[in-house]
Each structure stands twice: as structure tokens, then as C-alpha cells.
Amino acid sequence: MHRRTKIVVVGAALLLTAGAAGSATATGDPGKSPGAAGKSREAAALTGTAKLYRSAGDDITFSFDAHLAAKDKADPMRATGTFEWSHYIDGEGAWAKAKVDCLVTGGKVAVVSGVVTDTDLPGEKGTRVGITVHDLGRHDRLGYSWATTEDLGPEDLPKCVGSAPFEKVRKGTGDFTVVPWQPDF
Template sequence: MRTTAIGATAAMAVIAGLVAAAPASADLTESVERKPAKAASVHGQARISYIESIDDDIRFTIRAEQRPFTRPVLPIAPEGLSTDARGTLTFSHTAPSGESGWAEAQVDCLVTSGRTATLTAVVTKSNVEDVGTRLGISVQQAGKGEPARLGFSWGVVNIAPEHVDENGQPMRPQTGTCMAPASFTTVITGGFEVVHAELMKSPAQTEGASRRG
């Protein structure tokens, strides 16, 4: 099963502080100041209703927490990014025929705003996705009179002529960190809790401002 655009082939592709006491120092002060009062996070599990696979059992489980400046993977950001995150994403998709797909992935990015969150995770195990594929997920926590919602990057977005192979089948374009569509599906059982936290200033900017002061 390969992920494709919306249509007949899309169905199975969906699958789915305490700081220890220590002598005061400038370095310790700066370290403490960089720690957010709370960490942005998303936790929960849910079954969703997807219009292209209305009779299928599609479930997501998310446990993600922001860990700013912990993934120094780019020369332009040697200390990492404020959206760095860790955690797990799992999903499964079972059709009425019994055919099923599933995947497990490690969260690498998370950003929040109020009741909404966008995260990405890199596949580590799956029977339908390539290991190393980055997946984008958006979540909206249920509100007063509103159900929870979820969106996924491989269902309805990033399909263009240049992303079609020689057989006319859509290819999976690369998903960047924290990239995902709006939450376009409805949660029918379960739900998600989103904890919002403002993004932190990078250590380099903080240290530069301190020196100028």
C-alpha cells in the first residue's frame, strides 16, 4: 500500500521546575531563563472520520512534548530550534475487508497556538511507509460545542503535476519539520489535549542581547 492523493487509492494510504540548588552564576541564570514555564505538548488518542474512507477504522495516538534547542542538526542552528520536540506518533487504518496499514514514528517538531498544534514525526516502523519518511499532523483540541479534529500531510495536500510519476500516480513530496495541513477530519471517539507555550528566543539571540546590555 502506498500513500496517494484523494481518490480510490487514498483509503489505505491514510492509515491510520524544579532546578537543583546551586551557586548563582551568569551561566546558570541564562540557562534557567531559557527554560519555559511550561512545555508545549499534545497527548491523546482518537478514531477519526475521513471522507474518503468513511467506513474504515482509522486511529491516531500522539504523545509529543516540545524540547527547545535539543536537536542541533543544521549549521544555521547549531543549538537546535525552539520547535524541537520528542515523543511518539502511531496510527493504523483498517478497511472493512480486513486489509490494514500501520506505522510508528518519532516526533521531531512541535508548535502550538491555543487549542491547536502542528507536529511532525519520522517513521521508524511501518508496513506501508518507508522508514525515514517525515509525516505532518495537525490537531485541534475539542472546544465548547466543537469536536476534536485532526489533519495529516498525506491525505489532501502537496499534490501537483511535478509530483506525479510516469504512471500518473502521485508521489510523496518531502514534508518539512512542523509542516501539516489544517485539521480537516473529525474525531469520533477519543480526543487530544493541547498545552500551548510561547516559542523561546534562541540561545544565540539571548546571549547577544545580554552582552549588549
């Protein structure tokens, strides 16, 4: 084989190898975390922050940092993390933070629940709330368990219960990320 032909063949082989490695990294194995050879990824997650759209100009923000470790894959009630939200209009409103007690995800939808640990809403500390997120890229949607009540809802709300994701996020703010749960059934 001529020297020039060898260089072309070796160069093409290197490009194909690099392309295959890049594709494997980009698509990823759903059971593995990128860059962590052989390590399992977390079983489920919901992360990110977005502001909701309201035509009246309400300033409503939701943030999530909820995770289910790979070792807890069979029990979504072992999820950890926090989520918080605030709702203000004309300088008046409130905020709350909850400790995650359950996280279930399926495809691009997540339901997370938790108990309010800190808030400026009188009487709401200790209340369980649930939120549903639909991760649609820049068009994420969200729903919450207190959608049809005056307060944060019933104190006996079961874990991992939220409403349909009926709210739209404000344009340009949707960055929720859902890692789908893949239980071994």
C-alpha cells in the same frame, strides 16, 4: 467577640482561603505546572488518542505523545516523543509509527512532524510526515500531510508542516490535549 461569632469568622476565613487555593489550582498559572511549586511546565505538548469518523466505517486511529521541554522552549525542533496511526477497512490496512522531530502549538492547535520509524507500509520507513490537531474537547479535528497524495507524501517535507485539520474524530473518542507554546519573542 462572642465565641460563636469567632467560630463563624474563622470558618469563613478558612473557606475563603480554601476556595482561593482551589481556584488557583484549577485555573493554574500558564507558566507553572500544577502541584510543582516554582517549576516551569513543559513548553508545548500534544497527547491523546482518537478514532476518526468515516461514514464507510473505516477504523482509523491516531495517538500522540509529543513534548517540548521547558528548557527547549526557543527551539520547537528539539521536541521529543512519538505518534502513530492506523487505518483499516474490512480487515485490510496499515499502521505506522513516527519519531517526533518538531512540535509547534498555538492555543488549541498543534502541528507535529516526525520521521516514520516503523510501519507495514512498503517503502515508507524514513519518510517525514506532519499532522495538525485542533483540540476541541470531544469534537477534536485532525489533518495530515499526505491528505492529497497516494502515499505518505514527499520525502523532503519540511519539519512542522501538516494540513488543515479537516477530519472529524468519531463521537466519544476525542481526547487530544494541546499545551500551548509560549515562546519568548
